[in-house]
Amino acid sequence: MTELRLRAITKRFGETIALHPVFLEVERGEFVTVLGPSGCGKSTLLRILMGITEPTAGEIHLASRRIDALPPEKRDIAMVFQSYALFPHMSVRKNLAFGLKMRKVTKDEQLRRITHALEICNLNAYVDRMPRQLSGGQQQRVALARAIVMQPSLLLFDEPLSNLDAKLRDSLRHDLIALHRKIGSTSLYVTHDQTEAMAMSDRIVVMNAGRIVEIGTPVELYRNPSHVFTASFLGQTNLLTVAADGPTAELPWGGAAVLDAPAKGTATVSLRPENITMSVAADGPGVVTSVSFMGAQAHYSIRIASSDIHVSRSGSDRLIETGSRVNITPIGPMRVLKGGSNDLA
Ligand SMILES: Nc1ncnc2c1ncn2[C@@H]1O[C@H](COP(=O)(O)OP(=O)(O)OP(=O)(O)O)[C@@H](O)[C@H]1O
Numbered sequence: 335m336t337e338l339r340l341r342a343i344t345k346r347f348g349e350t351i352a353l354h355p356v357f358l359e360v361e362r363g364e365f366v367t368v369l370g371p372s373g374c375g376k377s378t379l380l381r382i383l384m385g386i387t388e389p390t391a392g393e394i395h396l397a398s399r400r401i402d403a404l405p406p407e408k409r410d411i412a413m414v415f416q417s418y419a420l421f422p423h424m425s426v427r428k429n430l431a432f433g434l435k436m437r438k439v440t441k442d443e444q445l446r447r448i449t450h451a452l453e454i455c456n457l458n459a460y461v462d463r464m465p466r467q468l469s470g471g472q473q474q475r476v477a478l479a480r481a482i483v484m485q486p487s488l489l490l491f492d493e494p495l496s497n498l499d500a501k502l503r504d505s506l507r508h509d510l511i512a513l514h515r516k517i518g519s520t521s522l523y524v525t526h527d528q529t530e531a532m533a534m535s536d537r538i539v540v541m542n543a544g545r546i547v548e549i550g551t552p553v554e555l556y557r558n559p560s561h562v563f564t565a566s567f568l569g570q571t572n573l574l575t576v577a578a579d580g581p582t583a584e585l586p587w588g589g590a591a592v593l594d595a596p597a598k599g600t601a602t603v604s605l606r607p608e609n610i611t612m613s614v615a616a617d618g619p620g621v622v623t624s625v626s627f628m629g630a631q632a633h634y635s636i637r638i639a640s641s642d643i644h645v646s647r648s649g650s651d652r653l654i655e656t657g658s659r660v661n662i663t664p665i666g667p668m669r670v671l672k673g674g675s676n677d678l679a
Contacts, residue, residue, distance in 0.1 A: 337362040337520040338488055343392035345378050345544075352378040354545045355392065360488075360522060365514050367523045369531040370541030371567070376524045379541075380492055383522070385409055397487040407436075412481035413490040416497060418473045420465040420480070426452075427461045430480050437484075444483075451479040454516060456509075471502045478510070482517060489514075491523040495530065507533055528568050532556065540564050547673075558594075562673040565604040572605045572643050574668070583668070587619045587639035594667040603668040607633065607646040611663050618659040625656055636662055 342355040381387035385406035394402040434444045495503045532552045540547045559565040576583035578597035582590045620638035634645045
């Protein structure tokens with residue numbers, strides 16, 4: 335069942351088009367991430383949903399109500415901010431109670447919801463502390479609990495983990511998803527961090543320059559991206575310009591490779607670093623120019639036919655030294671993309 339529906343949401347700031355008409359549907363209970371680089375329009379979209387920024391055109395429907403003309407407090411949306419935005423002079427309990435009091439929720443109901451939120455966010459030990467007496471991760475959990483007690487139809491997240499160190503971010507990511515499943519909320523999460531988007535989302539909405547480029551599950555978008563932008567923004571890839579002839583194409587360094595869809599003429603294809611085999615050969619056309627050993631994987635740069643190709647291999651394989659001559663061969667079909675310099679769309 336569709337919980338959130340955006341119909342042609344558009345935003346202009348004078349000459350700047352921050353959002354071209356955006357169409358999006360989010361199912362009840364889904365965790366959807368809006369992913370894109372700085373300036374792509376993510377914050378504008380969030381602010382429009384919150385009711386802080388007015389769209390130039392378009393409609394927002396949430397839980398069968400049209401909400402775009404409603405003030406923020408009437409929209410039934412709660413937001414978790416990057417900066418936590420806790421009230422510094424209030425204890426954890428008071429922070430959680432604030433929004434409920436404003437909504438005139440009864441004392442009994444306040445107690446019930448706050449007790450539940452403290453429990454599921456693992457905050458029981460901190461109820462009487464002030465925000466400054468909490469770590470960044472604990473403050474973020476309070477911010478989340480404060481959003482949860484409102485029992486909103488939609489939870490919005492604005493890069494909520496970006497102020498935390500890598501390890502904490504990783505563990506909070508898991509907590510957040512577990513919580514989302516437990517409370518069955520509908521969540522829209524905004525980030526520029528593709529690892530976060532891949533790890534957490536039911537679906538990812540890839541945005542660039544004010545437009546939705548593509549929407550799909552992390553697996554679909556990583557394995558079968560349609561656009562050059564998606565292929566290069568989600569994970570690492572090698573973008574090659576190849577001469578296509580039906581089901582195969584000639585590689586820049588010679589030899590033919592299979593395409594995942596027939597194409598004619600010049601085509602842009604994606605070849606993931608892990609989808610390449612590499613073997614040492616004295617007369618190989620490639621030269622290893624750098625090796626980065628990352629533990630689980632080893633990343634190589636190969637100079638071949640005036641291109642730099644990235645190859646990754648299992649970290650437990652024998653390392654190939656810088657300067658070695660190598661052969662490289664794609665494994666499986668290469669993905670034909672739209673949006674290259676010679677667009678096939
Ligand atoms: N108030 C404003 N007036 C004029 N232009 C604006 C305004 N707010 C945003 N923009 C422009 O709209 C575009 C989208 O901005 P937005 O802040 O939504 O991007 P973003 O993806 O959230 O970026 P970031 O991740 O850096 O916050 C940008 O080109 C930005 O310069």
